[in-house]
Amino acid sequence: MKKESTTRYAILGLLTYRSGSGYDLKQAFHKPLGYFWDESYGQIYPALKQLLAEGSVKLVSGDSPGRREKKVYAITPKGEKELSVWLAAPTQADRPRLEVLLKLFFSQDGEVSIPLGHLRDVETRHQKLLEEYAAIERLLLGLPQQGHTPFQLITLRCGIRQSEAMAAWARESMALLEGGILSETARPPEGRKN
Amino acid sequence: MKKESTTRYAILGLLTYRSGSGYDLKQAFHKPLGYFWDESYGQIYPALKQLLAEGSVKLVSGDSPGRREKKVYAITPKGEKELSVWLAAPTQADRPRLEVLLKLFFSQDGEVSIPLGHLRDVETRHQKLLEEYAAIERLLLGLPQQGHTPFQLITLRCGIRQSEAMAAWARESMALLEGGILSETARPPEGRKN
DNA sequence: CTCAGCATGTAAGCTGTTACATGATTCC
DNA sequence: GGAATCATGTAACAGCTTACATGCTGAG
Numbered sequence: 001m002k003k004e005s006t007t008r009y010a011i012l013g014l015l016t017y018r019s020g021s022g023y024d025l026k027q028a029f030h031k032p033l034g035y036f037w038d039e040s041y042g043q044i045y046p047a048l049k050q051l052l053a054e055g056s057v058k059l060v061s062g063d064s065p066g067r068r069e070k071k072v073y074a075i076t077p078k079g080e081k082e083l084s085v086w087l088a089a090p091t092q093a094d095r096p097r098l099e100v101l102l103k104l105f106f107s108q109d110g111e112v113s114i115p116l117g118h119l120r121d122v123e124t125r126h127q128k129l130l131e132e133y134a135a136i137e138r139l140l141l142g143l144p145q146q147g148h149t150p151f152q153l154i155t156l157r158c159g160i161r162q163s164e165a166m167a168a169w170a171r172e173s174m175a176l177l178e179g180g181i182l183s184e185t186a187r188p189p190e191g192r193k194n
Numbered sequence: 195m196k197k198e199s200t201t202r203y204a205i206l207g208l209l210t211y212r213s214g215s216g217y218d219l220k221q222a223f224h225k226p227l228g229y230f231w232d233e234s235y236g237q238i239y240p241a242l243k244q245l246l247a248e249g250s251v252k253l254v255s256g257d258s259p260g261r262r263e264k265k266v267y268a269i270t271p272k273g274e275k276e277l278s279v280w281l282a283a284p285t286q287a288d289r290p291r292l293e294v295l296l297k298l299f300f301s302q303d304g305e306v307s308i309p310l311g312h313l314r315d316v317e318t319r320h321q322k323l324l325e326e327y328a329a330i331e332r333l334l335l336g337l338p339q340q341g342h343t344p345f346q347l348i349t350l351r352c353g354i355r356q357s358e359a360m361a362a363w364a365r366e367s368m369a370l371l372e373g374g375i376l377s378e379t380a381r382p383p384e385g386r387k388n
Numbered sequence: 389c390t391c392a393g394c395a396t397g398t399a400a401g402c403t404g405t406t407a408c409a410t411g412a413t414t415c416c
Numbered sequence: 417g418g419a420a421t422c423a424t425g426t427a428a429c430a431g432c433t434t435a436c437a438t439g440c441t442g443a444g
């Protein structure tokens with residue numbers, strides 16, 4: 001049962017958008033994908049090496065003559081096939097590990113300021129994320145239709161939904177802890193729509 | 195910069211609830227905590243060994259005479275101190291890695307049935323989770339006040355919010371893909387090459 | 389008797405991060 | 417000249433999973 005690291009597929013997927021070097025890939029992971037996926041150089045370069053050895057990727061370098069010899073990789077038909085197999089395979093739930101929930105779960109009743117601080121952090125973090133998402137959404141929607149796929153919009157919306165949920169949860173939980181009224185009225189209506 | 199594996203704190207935290215063996219801890223990770231944290235035996239036993247060596251945990255075994263010699267661990271004052279330091283430290287954002295988003299992001303416009311299947315999986319998975327959460331919530335709220343801490347309720351609510359958000363997002367995205375509201379125009383260009 | 393559950397642990401191996409080593413080019 | 421950025425890689429280590437090895441007890 002080979003675990004088949006996801007890194008290789010992330011690389012192959014990016015290369016279907018455009019060919020690029022290890023450095024380019026890392027940049028791509030930083031900018032648009034970084035919100036839900038990231039890889040370090042320590043993953044990327046060895047993975048590229050292996051993909052090259054297996055023929056899922058080929059070198060098309062030689063361009064950009066000025067710099068140090070940039071190695072530009074492109075996906076091969078074999079790589080495309082491999083990717084499409086992976087794309088079609090069902091994804092099983094990845095175990096969520098939310099460290100902040102561990103901290104809250106183990107908090108003591110008396111000392112409420114510490115968990116409140118954690119919740120505040122969560123709220124500001126996701127509020128900030130929401131601003132970034134909104135900027136990206138404006139950008140995508142402002143583009144002509146061929147500038148984006150529905151899938152880019154969909155992944156973005158996932159981040160937005162998640163961050164909205166986390167921010168709302170953090171606010172709700174802070175109120176609960178501050179008010180100290182916990183059992184009688186479990187929660188105000190607060191209808192999430194859809 | 196020691197990363198200080200979270201495993202040790204998860205163990206210490208559980209031991210503040212009640213003493214137990216490695217096996218007991220694993221069960222605890224399975225049942226109530228499993229929704230947002232999990233550890234394998236391969237993590238737990240070595241961690242317990244190390245915690246014992248460091249004096250953050252002590253053996254209080256000797257009970258349950260029938261079985262194979264069950265090693266029951268309890269947290270020590272030193273362990274409690276260590277835990278409270280960790281509890282107070284701010285949590286930094288853990289990079290989310292959502293494999294299903296990768297798959298959606300790399301999907302091709304034409305073949306819509308595959309991403310639809312992934313979204314359907316997400317929806318049913320979180321719908322099922324929501325049912326489990328609801329059962330736990332009923333259980334917690336039905337208990338007398340000392341039966342639960344507000345923190346247990348808070349962590350549970352986080353799971354609920356998250357799953358609501360994911361299920362809603364999946365439904366919304368399926369509608370978008372099926373309706374083709376924007377895919378009708380966004381199809382032909384398809385600029386994919388170097 | 390057999391199977392499920394209780395119970396402890398180890399070893400191999402993959403995944404992933406961080407720090408390090410190296411060097412070119414561009415802009416100030 | 418110096419800093420930032422481009423660019424490629426390796427080595428050491430930490431985290432984590434999986435498979436394996438072992439053996440008990442109770443229920444059917």
